[in-house]
Amino acid sequence: MEKQAIDWIAADWGTTNLRVWAIAPDGAVLEARRSDRGMGGLAPEAFEGALLALAGDWIGPEGAEVLICGMAGARGGWAEAGYAAVPCAPAPAEATPAPTHDARLRVRILPGLSQSAPADVMRGEETQIAGLLAAEPDFDGALCLPGTHTKWVRLSRGQVTGFRTFLTGELFALLSSQSILRLSLDDQWNAPAFDAAVAEALAAPESVSAALFAIRAEALLATPAPGAARARLSGLLTGLELAGARPFWEAGRVALVGSAAQQAQYAPLTAQGVTLTRHDAETLTLAGLRLARAGLPPIGGARP
Known part of the structure; x- marks a missing residue:
C-alpha cells in the first residue's frame, strides 16, 4: 500500500x-x-x-x-x-x-x-447510529447495541430522542468470576437453558435475584447439564435487561448492531413478536465516521 x-x-x-x-x-x-x-x-x-x-x-x-x-x-x-x-x-x-x-x-x-x-x-455508539442512518435515512424505531454496557436507543426523524444503558455484560463478568456463582459454572453452553432463563426473567423480573442464587443451589443438590449454569446466568441477566428495555422493543421492530455472537443473545425477542434486523457494528462504525468527516469543516491541509 x-x-x-x-x-x-x-x-x-x-x-x-x-x-x-x-x-x-x-x-x-x-x-x-x-x-x-x-x-x-x-x-x-x-x-x-x-x-x-x-x-x-x-x-x-x-x-x-x-x-x-x-x-x-x-x-x-x-x-x-x-x-x-x-x-x-x-x-x-x-x-x-x-x-x-x-x-x-x-x-x-x-x-x-x-x-x-x-x-x-x-x-462510540453514536457513530454506529449515524452509520445506520446513512444507510437507512428514514429509519424510525429502536436500536439495540450489545456490549459490556448495552445501549437501547430510540430514533425518530433522524434524531436520537432517548436511550438507556444496561450493565448486563459487566454484571455477567462480575458474577461469573467474583461471586459464589463462579463455583457452579463450566465453560460450555446450553442454548435451551439460556432461552428458558430469558423467558423466566421477562415474566418475573422481580424474582431474578432469587433465581440467581438458585443456580448455586441447583449445583449443590443435583448435577446440571453441561453449560446449563453459565447459560442460565446469562439468560437471567439478559431477560432482566429485556424487561427493563420493554418500552424500546414493544413496538415490534429492533435493529441489532453488533457481532453475530452478540446478536444471538437477543434472538429470544422473536418469541415476543419482535422483528429483528441485524447490522454489523464495524460496517456501521466506518459509515458513521465517513459521514461525520463529510459534515465537519476541513482542517489545515487535510482536504482541498
Whole structure:
C-alpha cells in the first residue's frame, strides 16, 4: 500500500481495543489494524504513541488527518470531547482537536451523546447510529447495541430522542468470576437453558435475584447439564435487561448492531413478536465516521 494513496485515517478507540482503518480518497478501506491498547490502559500522554505504534507507517511527510470516535474522547482520554445532549442527530457538527507532538498528525475526536433524565451517556455508539442512518435515512424505531454496557436507543426523524444503558455484560463478568456463582459454572453452553432463563426473567423480573442464587443451589443438590449454569446466568441477566428495555422493543421492530455472537443473545425477542434486523457494528462504525468527516469543516491541509 502506497502512503500517497491514504486520504485519512479512521479510528474507533474503545476501553479495551483500538481499531484503525486507512481510507483512500474514494472512501475505500485500504488496510485495517487492531491493537489491545484501549483507553482503559492509557494515560492521556500515551495516546499519540499508541496510535503511531499501530499506524505510524501510514503517515508520510505530508501528514495525515485522523478522525476518532469512542473513549479517546472521555474524561481521562486523549482529549475530552464532551457530549451532545439528546434529542439530537447522532452525526456531530464539530469535533475536538487532540494535542500532538508529531507535527504530521491532525487529530480530531468526535463527541458522545448525553441524556439528563434519566442520566445517561454514550461514546462510540453514536457513530454506529449515524452509520445506520446513512444507510437507512428514514429509519424510525429502536436500536439495540450489545456490549459490556448495552445501549437501547430510540430514533425518530433522524434524531436520537432517548436511550438507556444496561450493565448486563459487566454484571455477567462480575458474577461469573467474583461471586459464589463462579463455583457452579463450566465453560460450555446450553442454548435451551439460556432461552428458558430469558423467558423466566421477562415474566418475573422481580424474582431474578432469587433465581440467581438458585443456580448455586441447583449445583449443590443435583448435577446440571453441561453449560446449563453459565447459560442460565446469562439468560437471567439478559431477560432482566429485556424487561427493563420493554418500552424500546414493544413496538415490534429492533435493529441489532453488533457481532453475530452478540446478536444471538437477543434472538429470544422473536418469541415476543419482535422483528429483528441485524447490522454489523464495524460496517456501521466506518459509515458513521465517513459521514461525520463529510459534515465537519476541513482542517489545515487535510482536504482541498
